[in-house]
Amino acid sequence: MKNYRTKIISNQEISPGYYRMRILAPGFGKKARSGQFVMFRVQRSLPPLLRRPFGIFRTGFLPPDCDDMPPTEYVEILYKRVGRGTTIMAELHEGDRVELLGPLGNGFDLTSSGGEKILVGGGIGLVPLYMLASELVDNNSVRLLMGGRTRDDILAVTEFERLGVETYVSTDDGSLGEEGLVTQVLERKLQKYPDAEVFACGPMPMLKAVREKCLEYQAPLQVSLEEFMACGVGACLGCVVKGVGHTDETPSYLCTCTAGPVFKAEHLDWTGLGNNDSECGGCS
Amino acid sequence: MKNYRTKIISNQEISPGYYRMRILAPGFGKKARSGQFVMFRVQRSLPPLLRRPFGIFRTGFLPPDCDDMPPTEYVEILYKRVGRGTTIMAELHEGDRVELLGPLGNGFDLTSSGGEKILVGGGIGLVPLYMLASELVDNNSVRLLMGGRTRDDILAVTEFERLGVETYVSTDDGSLGEEGLVTQVLERKLQKYPDAEVFACGPMPMLKAVREKCLEYQAPLQVSLEEFMACGVGACLGCVVKGVGHTDETPSYLCTCTAGPVFKAEHLDWTGLGNNDSECGGCS
Amino acid sequence: MRPDQTTQSKRPSLAVEIAGIRLRNPVMPASGTFGYGEEYAPFLDLEDIGAIVTKGLSLKPKAGNPTPRIAETISGMLNAIGLQNVGIDAFKKHKIPFLRTLNTPVIANFFGNTLEEYGEVAERLEDIPEIVAAELNISCPNVKQGGIVFGTDPKAASEVVRLVRSKLSKPLIVKLTPNVTDITVVARAVEEAGADAICCINTLTGMSIDIRTRKPRLANRTGGLSGPAIRPIAVRMVHQVVQAVSLPVIGVGGIVRAMDALEFLIAGATAVQVGTANFVDPSAMITIINGIEEFCIEEGIDDINQLIGSLR
Amino acid sequence: MRPDQTTQSKRPSLAVEIAGIRLRNPVMPASGTFGYGEEYAPFLDLEDIGAIVTKGLSLKPKAGNPTPRIAETISGMLNAIGLQNVGIDAFKKHKIPFLRTLNTPVIANFFGNTLEEYGEVAERLEDIPEIVAAELNISCPNVKQGGIVFGTDPKAASEVVRLVRSKLSKPLIVKLTPNVTDITVVARAVEEAGADAICCINTLTGMSIDIRTRKPRLANRTGGLSGPAIRPIAVRMVHQVVQAVSLPVIGVGGIVRAMDALEFLIAGATAVQVGTANFVDPSAMITIINGIEEFCIEEGIDDINQLIGSLR
Numbered sequence A, B: 001m002k003n004y005r006t007k008i009i010s011n012q013e014i015s016p017g018y019y020r021m022r023i024l025a026p027g028f029g030k031k032a033r034s035g036q037f038v039m040f041r042v043q044r045s046l047p048p049l050l051r052r053p054f055g056i057f058r059t060g061f062l063p064p065d066c067d068d069m070p071p072t073e074y075v076e077i078l079y080k081r082v083g084r085g086t087t088i089m090a091e092l093h094e095g096d097r098v099e100l101l102g103p104l105g106n107g108f109d110l111t112s113s114g115g116e117k118i119l120v121g122g123g124i125g126l127v128p129l130y131m132l133a134s135e136l137v138d139n140n141s142v143r144l145l146m147g148g149r150t151r152d153d154i155l156a157v158t159e160f161e162r163l164g165v166e167t168y169v170s171t172d173d174g175s176l177g178e179e180g181l182v183t184q185v186l187e188r189k190l191q192k193y194p195d196a197e198v199f200a201c202g203p204m205p206m207l208k209a210v211r212e213k214c215l216e217y218q219a220p221l222q223v224s225l226e227e228f229m230a231c232g233v234g235a236c237l238g239c240v241v242k243g244v245g246h247t248d249e250t251p252s253y254l255c256t257c258t259a260g261p262v263f264k265a266e267h268l269d270w271t272g273l274g275n276n277d278s279e280c281g282g283c284s
Numbered sequence C, D: 001m002r003p004d005q006t007t008q009s010k011r012p013s014l015a016v017e018i019a020g021i022r023l024r025n026p027v028m029p030a031s032g033t034f035g036y037g038e039e040y041a042p043f044l045d046l047e048d049i050g051a052i053v054t055k056g057l058s059l060k061p062k063a064g065n066p067t068p069r070i071a072e073t074i075s076g077m078l079n080a081i082g083l084q085n086v087g088i089d090a091f092k093k094h095k096i097p098f099l100r101t102l103n104t105p106v107i108a109n110f111f112g113n114t115l116e117e118y119g120e121v122a123e124r125l126e127d128i129p130e131i132v133a134a135e136l137n138i139s140c141p142n143v144k145q146g147g148i149v150f151g152t153d154p155k156a157a158s159e160v161v162r163l164v165r166s167k168l169s170k171p172l173i174v175k176l177t178p179n180v181t182d183i184t185v186v187a188r189a190v191e192e193a194g195a196d197a198i199c200c201i202n203t204l205t206g207m208s209i210d211i212r213t214r215k216p217r218l219a220n221r222t223g224g225l226s227g228p229a230i231r232p233i234a235v236r237m238v239h240q241v242v243q244a245v246s247l248p249v250i251g252v253g254g255i256v257r258a259m260d261a262l263e264f265l266i267a268g269a270t271a272v273q274v275g276t277a278n279f280v281d282p283s284a285m286i287t288i289i290n291g292i293e294e295f296c297i298e299e300g301i302d303d304i305n306q307l308i309g310s311l312r
Ligand SMILES: Cc1cc2nc3c(=O)[nH]c(=O)nc-3n(C[C@H](O)[C@H](O)[C@H](O)COP(=O)(O)OP(=O)(O)OC[C@H]3O[C@@H](n4cnc5c(N)ncnc54)[C@H](O)[C@@H]3O)c2cc1C
Pocket: A037, A048, A050, A051, A052, A053, A054, A055, A056, A077, A078, A079, A080, A081, A082, A083, A084, A085, A086, A087, A124, A127, A128, A225, A226, A227, A228, A229, A261, A279, A280, A281, A282, A283, A284, D072
């Protein structure tokens, strides 16, 4: 956990409105676990004032520029251009100076024994699942169910396949894979693999539907959540979600940035989740 | 007078910390007179919030890219990197979108008959003098006395010479031309040409010294002033200077942006000038 | 000029009414940022905006403060112009002839150095037919009451509004200062005293120091903070005032884009004023009007009045 | 760690004293933006900053407000955390052990929901030896007096300070809200009531609306505006308070860079607090301390106290 004052290695649009950025980060990989995130900022750039949280897609090494040099370690994020900060990010280039705080938060809990693992991703929600998949593939049979509105929202599937992950794609408009919701596919898989463990990340309506299915089939579920964040380190208390058993009298608020972003479904108060329907982009 | 939403044609550092920017501006030249200025802003960029005022160095045409096209008209500014706005400007490139409000203000009064014209420029203060010189050279004998702290502050002298202007350079440290203040040279010239008319632009201490000399030798003087500006069009009343005869009881405030930036020396209250010793760069 | 609203049948109506004055759209300049209108005539069609609001006028010409009068701050600016203006008589003589040629309502912002002066200016405004409404700026120090600002004391505010009301039959808009503990108290006081509409907010008092010279950046030491930086405060106060009184409210403070103006309208403002943004972009108001119209089309709103006060 | 001050002989002294507490330098975090200190331990050496200021503590744990609790604004942010905190007992049990290991003064920010609660928290703070001073936040609604905020009413402010003073022998810093007509009135009231120092400013109340959903961006509807946007207002108020009282003043509001902190020191603040900037850059305070030192060297100042209040 550290503030990297560093540089961009590359920044490319990989699908309309979606970008992949590699950032120089020596020593990052050893510390990072799947499900963790970073707080990103363009160095010395205000506005936007606050850092933006992004999941860690993967960490890796580029071959050194010359034989005697060490390889270049990077962290890779995938992001969707939605508002002011990500619009500025989309215009950055190799060599631009950025800051990265991380790795932050609690990753996925991988202590359960091997077996069937079902990863459910919605749109940009697939980000934390790639590192998860790469950690799981050796001892588990891993499936990725990937959903999106259109084919443009389906990212990085071939990279999952390259890991040996079986992938199933569904889109709302049928422009890629099966037409319909990812939960349809999930239901079939849960019927087929009753002992499966589920890991999900995506928009709140999807997470709620996934949770319903997991309750129905009694499958353990871990979800990765997104909340507005100011600090990312548990100091501002801006990013809380309600824990299970929360009442006005006996409140239980959990910081998404430190207790999460990955939570076991049974630790959350699902009734309070996703009421935050603010659209952002308004602060520019 | 118009708001040009336009593009940068080129932007180069011409001396350490000094830049020359050409901006596409069809039809600008016909309207602009020497001594006028523009209010510049990077399009859609806040911050900095306010536009920045810059003198018009010259207007001109670039040859068309292809025979059948009209030539490209541009306005050229020279600027010094001093604070937040000019630092952002220094990083702009060809094609970047900018906005230009202008031509604004009152230019030099050229109605006096031909004869000896002495132009006194201090550092970046030479900007409005180039267009002035080009308007004067046909019917007058024009001399430029150019002062600066070091050789780096002496700009565009060869361009004046190419117009046929005799130039005299002095620097505080003697690194180029004569060592000492530009007013030394001015005194010699005023002795030699008792009927000369003087035009000056530069830092306030220089302008005050120039005015003293002109009073002494009874030479008519026009000066171009810099004041903080918000609107540039006479609406905010932020840029005023005191007119001659100003008292607390019978105040006379003149807008630098509309009554100036060029004033006849005798129209100003010189005691009030230059008390604004704020260094900027503090608003970033 | 903005494309004619009558040629396309589906365009939403942007017209609003404030204290009996009909505005073609709810966007007008904030006093002191648009001169007397003519300064901006080269840059936009003055018949496209909802109204023109003049620089603050006083009985006698006012010289204003020494310079520097302005300083840029982060996402804002400080000004201490000191209400320099030509005075009501010169305004009538030199500025009205131009304004008369326009088919746009003219609102005169005014102030006095004393209670009596407020009254006298109101009397003169009553006699200028081209002025459709008066906007009373009560952010000036009340000399008699030890320099406290009229607008920060509900009693003083009430007194000056009552006096002006007695001299003026035209619609009276009262412009409130945000430098108060509870703006609703002042709003209610001026409502009771006879105001027809409320405009808020004026600038927040601020200060900026040059660390090298160790002097304030403004000759007047403090000045009024305006611009995007203050918008959340302005939106809050407009919302509070809308709840507290039954008068129409004009929202002002940090509006730069259409979406900023829409925040105020949704919060309950019947119209908005654009101030500092005019300096940044002289056609800002036109862009904002067009953006409001687009938003209405996107949201299926055919009358802007449906949007006003629609906060959930 | 910052390079040792003793190794180079020419380094200026940055040490200041506030109400008898000696700080190695005048820079500390603003309450609520630095957790209980430990959250930021991975990012900076907590022994390099002047003091640690805790999140606001109350008698019982406090749950805070529903979410969303934060929204970004132009050059600022709105927060409506609702003073969520672990409560004074859990603080003593779980947070003090870590803080005890540090050679940095710990200031406890605290509040009560009622007058009595303020007193009770003060009593407990008196008993925690690791706490060198208490910072009293009087920006909470006074339930008994119809929800007006203690800090906006000089009488209520005076009353709560007097009570707390009677329970607390440690230095007492009182933190003022900027949402008042005249901050000097409240400052004088708390001075008379026994405060040892004043901290200002807390956040300005603001609101931001999502124009698509037409709902406020914060679940609590309004929130506190902080960050660079408010700095000119904070500098002005600090300057006013410094003139009005003879207590030391801690300046806070929008400090991001060393030059921002210097504005407050020149205006007369004996120390400064850094809030929102910690979120932007977790080592912001270190950069600021180094920048202040550099400035002193450049300006030939060998003791920061020479700079404090040097406004011309
Ligand atoms: C733990 C975590 C991991 C995330 N991982 C990714 C990722 O891998 N890829 C990706 O594209 N996005 C991810 N997001 C969402 C991403 O942070 C937002 O899309 C981004 O902050 C939007 O910034 P903006 O300035 O473009 O949008 P704006 O709407 O202009 O931002 C305004 C404010 O709202 C906040 N905000 C807006 N949308 C969100 C959101 N969905 N979640 C949290 N805060 C938001 C911003 O951070 C900012 O403070 C993640 C969010 C969290 C909390």
